[in-house]
Amino acid sequence: MKLYCSSDPHSWIVRVCLMEKKLAPDLEVIVTSSGETRRAAHLARNPFGQLPVLETDGGFFISESTVICEYLEELCPDPPLIGQTRAERAECRMWMRRIDLNICVPIDHGFRLTRHGSLLFPPIEPAPDAAETMRDLARTNLTWLDQQLRGRETVCPDRFTLADLVLLSFVEHGITTGQPLDPRWSGIERWLIRSRQRPSVREAIGALAETAQLSGTV
């Protein structure tokens, strides 16, 4: 297997998932600012031009971070990051999609649509008002999530899952793109402190710093 990745939050989710499952495919770090993701060689892997992309041993290309993780879970079910039963998998996927659509997407647009962010994602045009609307939406949904997280340590009660990883990746992305946590979100703060202590997460933070250096983003 081979993972094409960068220092973006979606690549990070897949990197931590691989570490949890003790899988170590070949890595190819792509410098997105070089325009390589819009060239034919990469579009053959993912016609939408995004990262990460996993090339399977069968030569099949899979993109979309959570979809790559679903594939890795099927390939290597232990330790489970989605779930061992139908109900567990449904619970994790439900939380993952709630977070993905209602928190990650607006945080992502809340950066891409700013003047600074749009420079990194051509052909996106800057739309500062829309960026602010998206940031507001992320804050509204994080306020809701904060209430849900009070009194528990993980997104799915009593087990660390892909839903925690997806949330963690975008909470950290928000923090580095001018979308800080509200000090009143004590449930999220407590969850964040614990999540950052997880060994795979600590290891991935180190690997990410190295990737950022390789991909020229620091």
Place this chain on the structure above:
Amino acid sequence: MKLYCSSDPHSWIVRVCLMEKKLAPDLEVIVTSSGETRRAAHLARNPFGQLPVLETDGGFFISESTVICEYLEELCPDPPLIGQTRAERAECRMWMRRIDLNICVPIDHGFRLTRHGSLLFPPIEPAPDAAETMRDLARTNLTWLDQQLRGRETVCPDRFTLADLVLLSFVEHGITTGQPLDPRWSGIERWLIRSRQRPSVREAIGALAETAQLSGTV
């Protein structure tokens, strides 16, 4: 099993999936404009307050349309709407997430953030500029998808999947909310004509009209 649903595009996806799999759970149609989805009884089923929600025979509540469909596929794999192999499932999920995030979400925001749309989704505030940015984004991504669909009849080549259903639901939603198809999108148009002819889709269009009447939206 019991499905709580309304006349929204996400409920429609689950209804067609159930028809494909010849499953007929009890249905409870909820009138969203009555405010019922924000009351305690519904928040106990889905704390995010959305529809559809599936109550399993085990008394577990699953929300998020595509997650309900993943559950139904595991429960009743025949006919397959996601895939029979690891690679097929990855292919369908990849297309489904591309469409979900890059087409459905902006079409949805392109309606919810308008003055008219925001009235239906309190506490969303109208943000017409952001609605227009989201409509532009949907158009950009549909232009890309149109190129992908030329020369094939389904989103995943040679098989009708959940990815077609998700796209169909939001293309139709766009058409009814002032986001028409561009006449240049001949790939999408051809795909749309074929998809609408599928028996489960024809049946669901009838059921949807009935639900819309029950839920007071017509």
